[in-house]
Amino acid sequence: MTNFPMHRRDWLQGSACGFGALAAGAALGTGNLAMGADRPGLHHQPKAKRIIFLFMQGGVSQVDSFDYKPLLAKRNGEKLTFDDPRQTANTGKLSEHHLMKSPWKFRQYGDSGRWVSELFPEMAKRVDDMCMLHGMHTEGVAHGPATLFLHCGATNFIRPSIGSWVFYGLGTQNADLPGFVSIAPSIGNGGPRNYGSSFLPPQFQGTKVGSLTDAQLSIDSLTRADLSSDLQQQQFDLLNKLNRQQLAQRVMHVPELEASLQSQELAWRMQKVAPDVLDLSQESDQTRRLYGIDQPVTKAYGERCLMARRLCEAGVRFIQVTYGDNSANPAWDQHSNIPRHADHALAVDRPISGLLQDLKQRGLLEDTIVWWGSEFGRTPYAQANGTGRDHNPRGFTVWLAGGGFKPGFSHGETDEFGFQGINGRVHMHDLHATLLHQLGIDHKRLIFQHAGRPFRLTDVHGQVVDKII
Known part of the structure; x- marks a missing residue:
């Protein structure tokens, strides 16, 4: 081996271009990115420019909120055999359960006559702006896998989140702000993976604003x-x-x-x-009341929704607003006490209604998609003969508003008890494909080459749901 003399200065430059570059190198992490990937841009004329995702962590019960099933009340307490997803996964057998009626009354609202329970009296006033998907189904019966599937299109593999895919595909409308923001995200059930970029270039990961345990909505070390x-x-x-x-x-x-x-x-x-x-103090008292910021019970989520509107106006492409917590049984996860749904509904009902009204009166709802939903729904029968409901990935409700979706419209249905979708079923892959479509992106062409093969949010699945557009 031939030895070549190397001065200290040359060594520093050659190895890391000085200590400043050494620091930059440490910031890179050890991820491996695909080479030569170009951002795809628009594939067709978009109907929307951005998405606000209102994530109800834990699983809102569809039969206690937007999917009215009068037969549950008529046959309350009756024991029937169900193909319960958790029991089937554990035992491979069918199981018997007691039907449980909803503790809340339903009535019809708006010109569209949509059924909404007493849980959401404020959101009910906005049903003519909503497009209800009653035949949703997904993968994963536990919170972790289902939450990852909701955000990333995969239950166990590390994949980019939908916000990162949108940011990667469209870029940001404001070069001085990130294209993807997650407001008060949970650290559980996937945590940062739910707003992470995985193998996409790291500049497309979500920027965290605040947390579920911090009342201050801010960015660390800003x-x-x-x-x-x-x-x-x-x-x-x-x-x-x-x-x-x-x-x-x-x-x-x-x-x-x-x-x-x-x-x-x-x-x-x-x-x-x-x-x-991020300065909410610039908003008028009237606007703050619209979001419920003047009331203790709605203040936290009201501020998050108002922040989402301000980020929306500023040009952020994808904004996620989480309502949940960091526990193993987050927020809406009422296995033993379904009446607690009322506490969570009270905290989000007015803020979400205010957000829809505010976006509409500012002309933003036309090109903004508001997406409301959970990782799954809940069973129409009592869990362990108690007063709660178990997880149900086979049939639940999601609603969309704005962004070219049909207002005051209902698509799909579950069976007579609200257990599983039977008509107009929409898989989570289908929902992802349809959301991308409204943004002007063909989900089959939003591809990133990694580890020797092409990847996409919807994997090899997904169909655009044309009937709701």
Whole structure:
């Protein structure tokens, strides 16, 4: 072996272009990205520009909210045999359960005559803006797999979240803000994977704003009060120069490094813009009352929904607004006490109604999709003969509003007890395909090459549900 003398300065430059680039290299992580992938852009004329996803973590009961089944009341307590997904998975056998009527009364609302229970009197006033999907079904009977499938289209593999796919496909409308924001996400049942980019370039992951345990909706370390703006500018310019030198000296294209530099540059621009966007004090008292921020029980979710509207106006493509918690049995997961649904409904009903009204009066609902739903529904029978309901991935309700979906419309239906979809069934892959379609993206062509094969949100499945458009 021939030995070549190397000076200390040459070694530092060759190995990491100085300590600044060493720091940048550490920020990259160890992920492996596909090479040469180009953002696809629009495939056809879009009906919507953005999505607000109102995630009801834990599983809202469809038969206690939007899927009225009068036969449940008539045959309350009757024992019937069901193909219960959890029991079947554990034993491979059918099981008997007692039907349980809803504790809440239903009535029809709006010109469309949609049935809504007493749980959601404020949302019920907006049913003529909603497109109900009553035949939803999905994969996964436990929270973890079903929540990952809802967000990422896979129950156990690490895949990009739908928000990251949308951001990757369309980019952002505002170069000074991220294209994907997750407001108060849960750390459970997938945690950051539910707003992560997986093998997509890391600049497409979601930006977390606040948490479920923190009343303050903010971005960590967004500003620095201990340094003047001039000094911060000098620091950024120096680091950016070193990082760009490192990038230019690389023989091979390094997408991780490019993504890291883009993220740093975006973070710098966000310091000037994001504090203003995140400042809810700029809203009028009338607007704050519309979202229920003036009431303790609705304040938290009202602020999250109002934040979503402000981010929507500012050009963010995908905004997720979580209602849940960090426990093993999150929020709507009432296995033994279904009447507790009332507590959660009270917390979200007015804020969601206010969001729909606010978007509509500002002209934003026309090109904004509001998507409401859970990872699955609940059984129409009592769990263990108690007063709660178990998980039900075979038939539940999701509603959509705006973005070119038919308003005041109902698609699909479950059986006479609300257990499983029988007509107009929509799989979660189908819903993902349809949401992308409304954004101008063909789900079969939104592809990223990774590990030697093409990947997409809907895998090899998914059909656009034309009847709801």
